Each structure stands twice: as structure tokens, then as C-alpha cells.
Amino acid sequence: MFVYRITQTEERARDLSGTGAFLYGGRWNSAGIYMLYTSMNSSLAYLETLVHFNELNMPSRLHITQLELGGSLIDQVPDRDYPEFWRQPDNIETQALGDSWMRANKYLGFEVKSAINPSEFNFLLNPLFPRFHDLVKITLVMPLEIDTRLFR
Numbered sequence: 001m002f003v004y005r006i007t008q009t010e011e012r013a014r015d016l017s018g019t020g021a022f023l024y025g026g027r028w029n030s031a032g033i034y035m036l037y038t039s040m041n042s043s044l045a046y047l048e049t050l051v052h053f054n055e056l057n058m059p060s061r062l063h064i065t066q067l068e069l070g071g072s073l074i075d076q077v078p079d080r081d082y083p084e085f086w087r088q089p090d091n092i093e094t095q096a097l098g099d100s101w102m103r104a105n106k107y108l109g110f111e112v113k114s115a116i117n118p119s120e121f122n123f124l125l126n127p128l129f130p131r132f133h134d135l136v137k138i139t140l141v142m143p144l145e146i147d148t149r150l151f152r
Contacts, residue, residue, distance in 0.1 A: 010143075016138070028095065063141055064142055066140035073129070105128060
């Protein structure tokens with residue numbers, strides 16, 4: 001299985017540590033919890049990145065990383081397990097849920113619906129999972145020019 005992530009620099013594109021999520025938290029984790037956010041396809045990864053920028057702070061270039069996940073150690077989160085307002089940013093219920101998944105360390109990652117497009121999925125990877133670096137391999141890193149039509 002391949003998953004994708006988009007970063008601002010090539011250095012971060014090659015960093016699978018989950019340090020950004022550790023430092024700042026995200027929809028599915030609190031600050032202090034390592035997590036690597038990825039998406040089922042490159043287009044969703046692009047959208048998931050663009051929502052954090054506007055035309056004034058958009059970098060001129062991003063980097064896309066394709067990762068290959070080995071094994072079948074991804075748990076799919078059933079609809080009934082999503083907190084009521086899971087699509088709202090900074091929802092402490094979704095953060096607490098993701099924190100508990102990462103702390104339990106039972107799976108390489110979790111398949112969750114995208115808040116931008118709930119018919120598609122993101123994959124929350126646990127960089128502290130045993131053998132993480134044997135199971136998650138970078139297969140491609142390349143620059144991604146920003147199409148300025150997105151900000152008309």
C-alpha cells in the first residue's frame with residue numbers, strides 16, 4: 001500500500017519521525033504525541049496541506065513523499081468510533097482518541113476519514129511502532145510546484 005504526505009522542505013519530506021505533530025499537535029493528536037499524518041492519495045495530501053495556507057503565506061514549492069507500507073498492520077476506524085464533532089479543528093475528543101491509539105502501540109497506523117472529504121481516508125502512522133522503519137519506506141520524494149490558480 002502507498003500513502004502520501006506533503007511538506008514544505010525536502011528535509012522534512014524525508015523525516016518520518018512525526019516530530020511536527022509531536023511539537024504542535026493536530027486533529028488526531030495532542031502536542032507531545034508522535035504521529036505521522038499521511039493520505040491515501042497525493043491529491044488528498046495536497047488538499048490536507050493547502051487548508052493550512054492562504055495566498056499570502058503559501059510557499060512557492062512543496063515536496064511530495066510517497067511511502068510504501070509493509071504488512072497489514074493498519075486498523076480501520078469504524079464510523080461508530082468517531083466523536084460527534086470530529087471534523088471540528090482542535091477537538092480534544094479526537095486528539096484524546098488518537099493519543100490513546102499511539103500510546104497503545106498496537107498498530108502501525110490507523111485509517112481515518114478525511115475531514116475535508118470524508119469519502120477519502122488519511123492514515124495516521126505511529127513512528128514509535130516496533131519495526132516502523134522496516135515497514136515504512138520512502139519510495140519517492142519530489143518537488144511540487146504550487147498552481148497559482150488555486151488562489152484566484
